[in-house]
Every structure is written in structure tokens, then in C-alpha cells.
Amino acid sequence: MDFGLTAEMLARIQFAFTVSFHFIFPAFSIGTASFLAVLNALWLWKRDEAYLQLFEYWKTIFAVTFGMGVVSGIVMSYQFGTNWSVFSDRAGAVIGPLMGYEVLTAFFLEAGFLGIALFGRKRVGDTLHMVAVAAVAVGTLISATWITSANSWMHTPAGFSIGADGTFIPEDWWAIIFNPSFPYRLTHTVLAAFLTTAFAVGAVGAWHLLKSSSNRQARIMFSMAMWMAALVTPIQIFVGDQHGLNTLEYQPAKIAAMEGHYESHPEGAPLVLFGLPNEAEQRMDLAIEIPKLGSLILKHDPNAPLEGLDAFPADGRPPVLVPFFAFRIMVGLGLLMLAIGLWSLFERWRKTIYTNAWLHRAAVTMGPSGFVAVLAGWYTTEVGRQPYTVYGLMRTAESLSPVDAPAVGASLMAFVIVYFLVFGAGVFYLFRLFRRPPVLNEDHELDRGPHRSAGINPGPAQEDTIREGAGHAD
Template identity: 65%
Template sequence: MFEGWDAVVLARAQFAFTMSFHIVFPAFSIGLASYLAVLEALWLWTGREVFINLFNYWLKIFAVAFGMGVVSGIVMSYQFGTNWSVFSDKTGPVIGPLMAYEVLTAFFLEAGFLGVMLFGLERVGHRLHFVATLMVAVGTLISAFWILSANSWMQTPAGYAVNADGQFVAADWLKVIFNPSFPYRLVHMVLAAYLTTALVVGAVGAFHLLRDRHLAGPRVMFSMAMWMATLVAPIQIVAGDQHGLNTLEHQPVKIMAMEGHFESHKHGAPLVLFGLPDQAAGKVKYAVEVPKLGSLILKHSLDAPLAGLDTVPRQDWPPVPITFWSFRIMVGMGFLMMGLGLLSLWARFRGTLYHSRLLHMFALAMAPSGFIAVLAGWVTTETGRQPFTVYGLLRTVDAASPLAAPAVASSLIAFIIVYFAVFSAGVIYLLRLMAAPPHHGERGPGGEAPARAAGITPAAGATARGNA
């Protein structure tokens, strides 16, 4: 199955495989935790039962997705020691503390309040329960902060020194944490998580509206999701553009691969829309180009010169075809999201938001688009950094453990079998939860609105626990 692959390629394939499974769950749970906090806040504010029904509906889904994210993430940590021991040794004094901060702040915060969030609605009071929900949402964002800081340092290392043992050590922790690419990548990833969640929520709402357009719960979730797509998708495109400009400044070779610029352009570079990058030949075959638009986007000038991969030694080239196409998939998904948001805005203006079957079918088809965009963005980021694990400082081939290829291949096969079995079952269960419609009444857990009851008389706990 993996004949001809060496240990380094197999180790990279194993990390890519496990990371591909893992990243979709945090992307979903980050957005969903914030959505749950908004739903509970709206319930406490308005007393409308539809909001607590939606909260309980998505709470079960969040619990499963959160658990799957934790399990898949733990496995990845062990690979630093098994497959990437040299990387761990060289970067441990920098990466180790950043990962520890994530555990000490975000994970402990999430774990401490998750039980209250899941089971404490009628045990701790409605307002204190909302605080717990808010803390879980904040915890997911803090987790994203530290993980992206660590990964961004590998992309744009700063604030480091190299000791006598050849290890990277922190000379300035603020520069390590807030390295040049980190703010852009944090904003880009958090917005991506919110869009991913909004598209799933919108798709579930559309699915139920296609079956019965009068259900209160699907109407509310669909409307909220479409507002998110309408407002956030354009902001994400602008944030992505700023992130690209930052990448051009600090990782120009990645931009060359993303844009398919094998050759330098002294008087304005084209924007290559599509084509077949040929890394061996050093050109994009059958390219569909817009003259000088590449320079306008990246340099804000039609005639601005742009360097190409012909200025970089071939041994430092990333895998251009993968980076080129993953970037286009990500951008394509982004424009489809914006299109969905604009179409929903038009339908809202015409009063057909809950009646347009075309819009609902479009929203349903867009359910996986956020996950596809997140995966494509991650592939673009990581393959564009190659052949380095720490950009410009530590090569991937020098970061791997001294393992034989059969040993890595056997563990990779085991991961493939176990992951597809376990996570397929988990995803099927999530889809079954989403296929069931939320409770569509306006009756609260105890039959009274929280605006009157919160903090005074708790509602009947049995009903709330049943809904949760």
C-alpha cells in the first residue's frame, strides 16, 4: 500500500491523516459553543421557549463533537514523541510551554465548566448556568489562541535564540506568542469556525424547513445562520486578503506556490485562475490568467514586480500543485458562502426566507463547505511551509525520528482502520441527532419563562434534564 514511501513521508502522511480528522471538530465546537451562549442569552433575555429548545437541541450535538475533538487531538500529541522526536527536542523549549498554556488555561476552563453546562441547568440556577456556558465558549477561543500561536511560530519564528545544544529557546515570550503571522491567522481561523458552524446550523434548519416550513425552531436557527453567513463571509474574505499580504511579507515562497508563479514578473504579475502546475517543468500548463491582476491584489499596483520560484533554489520549493489547488478550493468555498449570504439577504428582503426551496436546497448543499474550506486552508498553510517544519530554520527531513518505514506504515494503517471505524460511527450519530427536528413549542423546562423565573424559582428539573 505504501511501497516506495520513506519514513519521513509516511510520518507526514500519518500526521496529515490524524490532523484532517481532528481539525474539523474544533472548528465546529468553537463556533457551536459561542452559538449556544447566544441562544441561552436570548432565552434569559426574552423568555421565549424556542431559544432554550434550540439550546438543548444543539447542546447534545456539541457534547459529541467536543468529545470527538478531544480524543482525536490526544492522539496527535503522541506523534511528536514517536515520529517527530528531533522536532520535539529542537523546538520543545518554545512549543512545549505554549501547548502547556493551552492545557492550563483553555482545557481546564472547558473541563471545569462543561459538566455544569451539560447537566446543571436546574441545579445551579439559570444565570450561573449561563456563566458556565459562556466560560466553555471562552475556553474554546483561548484554546484556539494558544494552538494557533504555536503553529504560527513555526510559520514565522520570532523572539527565539539557539542554545549550545541546538535547541530553540525563547528570548522574548511576547515576540514568540505574538509572532508576525499570529494575529492574522487567529482572526482567519476564528471567523472560519463561526462560518463552519453557521453553515451546519443553516443546513439543519433548511433540512427541516424543506419538510415543514412552519416549525419555529428551524425558522430561528436558519435565520440566525443566514445572518452570520451574510455578515461574516465578506469579513472573512477581507481577513483572508490581509493574511495573504502578511504571508507575502514573511513567507513569499508560499505565496509563489499558491499563485502558481514559477517565473518572476518585472512589470505586473497575472492572476492565475486555473491551470495544471507542473513542478518538474516549472510552469503552469493550460493556465487561465487575468493579466496584472495578481500584482494588483498582492501589491495594490498593476505594474508592481513580483518574484517567482525561479529566484528560489529548487530544494526549497514547496509541493506547488497541492498548495495551488488547495488554495483555490478554500477561496472558492469562501465566495460560495458569500453568495449564500447574499441570496438569503435577498430572500429576507422579499419575505421568502422561510419559503424559498431553492435557497433551502442551496443552504443544505453548503453544509460541508466550511469543513472543506478549513481543511483546504490547513493544507495550503502546511504544504506551503515545506520543506521546513520551522520556516527557514529546521527542515522536515531533519525533524523526523530515526524510524524504519515499516514501523511508521504499520501504525498509519492502524490509525486508518480505527479512525474510520470510530469517527464514522460518531459522524453518523451526529447526523441522526441533526435529522430529528427540535422541539417546536414555546413551553419552558418548567412551564414558565426564564425572564420571570430566573434566579427566583427554579423550573422543574426533570423536564430540563430530559431536554438536555
């Protein structure tokens, strides 16, 4: 079962498929873990039961997402041995320790404190429980750091020598870990995770505000999400621009593919807003361009020369179709996120942020935008790295295991069937959780008795919201 494709192409499709499923779960769980830490800290500081209820609401969602991320990550890692054994053999001395450090420092931290964070509040007390929640959040960030470092090294390799047998030998671990693209890639990835969570939380909050604008818990999470959108999106756009400049320095062919420049521009490159890449003729058909703007953005000089794909050997050029369109999807969604954030600030100033149904509908529509954006960004950077696994040093065709196309095709079909069944069910369950009102009753293990006895009572408005939410609970 080879679908008429080579073993290399099938192995690439299989890895892209599994990593796409995997990537969306950590992107959500990284942000959700930090969101839970903030909610728990606010509960301890203010003793406002609304924050405790939101923590209990979102911790279940986090647990499901975290579990799916772990399972999909384990399955994905096996492909290094089955499909990419030559890469593993030659680059294993560099990539292996980085992946191992992620397990030792991040996964063990998350696993050690996860049970306490999810179930231990009544058993260990508020202080130790807060430590556990914070440890899980820190663990997700440490995990992102090591994985991003390993991936960044494949794009901008440093701190190594090449042995007589072609293997990469570590020489300077500081240079390997903090390779040239790592700071930009890590910052961009973590901010993307926060924005992914913010727009998912905002969509859930907006959904429940459309049902009842007086729902206090929905108001809180919508407000927090919109603050994140308004404050972090401009920072992310700036970081993305800096990451692009770093890519131009170390991977200029990728930039040429992203920008759709088949030809070099010695006197200033245009910004191609839209076009249809024509790989056969090496040109951009139906191009809509703004003269000089490409050079102005990338080199801060409208007349600065900019290399196109024709400046690189034909066998060293990345494909254009995927990076070109994926990059525009990512940028377009980023601009829409910025628009939603600015709109929310305007409605906050008008004191209508909780009652403007059009803003809420827009927020619900933008709920999946973070997931789509991170996948688009991933496809841009990984397809743009082709035809290399280790940029400029090891080709993808040289990295493949000695496997036949039918074998890879059969395993790909198995992955597709199993993933859609298992993770489809998981995502369906998550949507069931999202639809549940953000108010917990006696069926959801929120013990309100001790807090009442301590004099921590919700106000009348909260009591009304709690009764209303309980009456509509699934």
C-alpha cells in the same frame, strides 16, 4: 509496510491524516459553543421557549463534537514523540510551554464548566448556568489562541535564539506568542470556525424548513445562520486578503506556490485562475490567466514585480500541486458562502427567506462547505511551508524521529482503520441528531413544567409547531 514511501513522507501523511480528523471537530465546536452561549442568553432575555429548545437541541451535538475533538487531539499529540522527536527536542522549549498553557488556561476551563453547561441548569440556576456556558465558549477561543500561536511561530519564528546544540531557546515570550503571522492567522481561524458552524446550522435549519416552513425553531436557527453568513463572510474575505499580504512578506515562496508562479514577473504578475502544475518542467500547463491582476491583488499595483519559485533555491521551494488547488478550493467556497449570504439578504427583504425552497436546498448543499474550506486552508498553509517545520530554520527531514518506514506505515494503517470506525460512527450519530426535528418532547429531558408555572407559555403558533414536531420525532 512502507507503501514504497520514505519514513518522512509516511510520517507527514500520518500527521496530515490525524490532524485533518482533529481539525474539523474544534472548528465546529468553537462556533457551536458560542452559538449555545447566544441561544442561552436569548432564552434568559426573552424567555421564549423556542431558544431553550434550540439550546437543548444543539448542546447534545456540541457534546458529541467536543468529545471527538478531545480524543482525536490527544492521539495526534503523541506523534510529536513517536515520529517527530528531533523536532520536539529542538523546538520543545518554545512549543511545549505554548501547548501547556493551552491545557492550563483553556482545557481546564472547558472541562471545569462543561458538566454544568450541559447538565446543570436545574441544579445551579439560570445565572450560574449562563456563566458556565459562557466559560466553555471562552475556553474554546482561548484554546484556539494558544494552538494558533504555536503553529504561527513555526511559520514566522520570533523571540528566540539558537543554542550551540541547535535547540531554540526562548528569549522574548511576548514576541514568541505574538509572532508576525499570529494576529492574522488567529482571526482567520476563528472566523472560519464561526462560518463552519453557521453553514452547518443553516443546513440543518434549511433541511427542516423543507419539511415544514412553519417550524419556528428551524426558522430561528436558519435566520441566525444566514445573518452570520451575510455579515461575517465579507469580513473573512478581507482578513484572508490581509493574511495573504502578511504571507507574501514573510513566506514569499508559499505565495508563489499558491499563485502558481514558477517564473518571476518583473513587470506585473497575472492571476492564474486555473492550470495544471508541471513540477518536472517547473511550469504551469493549460494556464488560464488574467494579466496584471496578481500584482494588483498582492501589491495593489498592476505593474509591481512579483517573485516566482525560480527566485528561490531548488531545495527551498514548496510543492505547488496541493497549495495551488487547495487555495482555489478555499477561495471558491468563500465566494459561494458570500453568494448564499447575499441571496439570503435578498430573500429576507422579499420576506420569503423561510419559504424559498431553492435557497433552502442551496443552504443544505453548502452545509459541509465550512469543513472543506478549513481543511483546504490548512493544507495550503502547511504544505506551502515545506520543506520546513520551522520556516527557514529547521527542515522537515531534520525533524523526523529515527524510525523505519515500515513501522510508520503500519501505524498509519492502524490509524486509518480505527479513525474511520470510531469517528465514522460518531459522524453517523451526528447526522442522526441533525435529522431529529428541532423540537423536544418528553423523551429529550426538556422540562417545560416550571416555565409554564412561571407564566412563560409559547404562543399558539409555537404550540402547533411543538405538536407537529413531536409527532414526527424519531
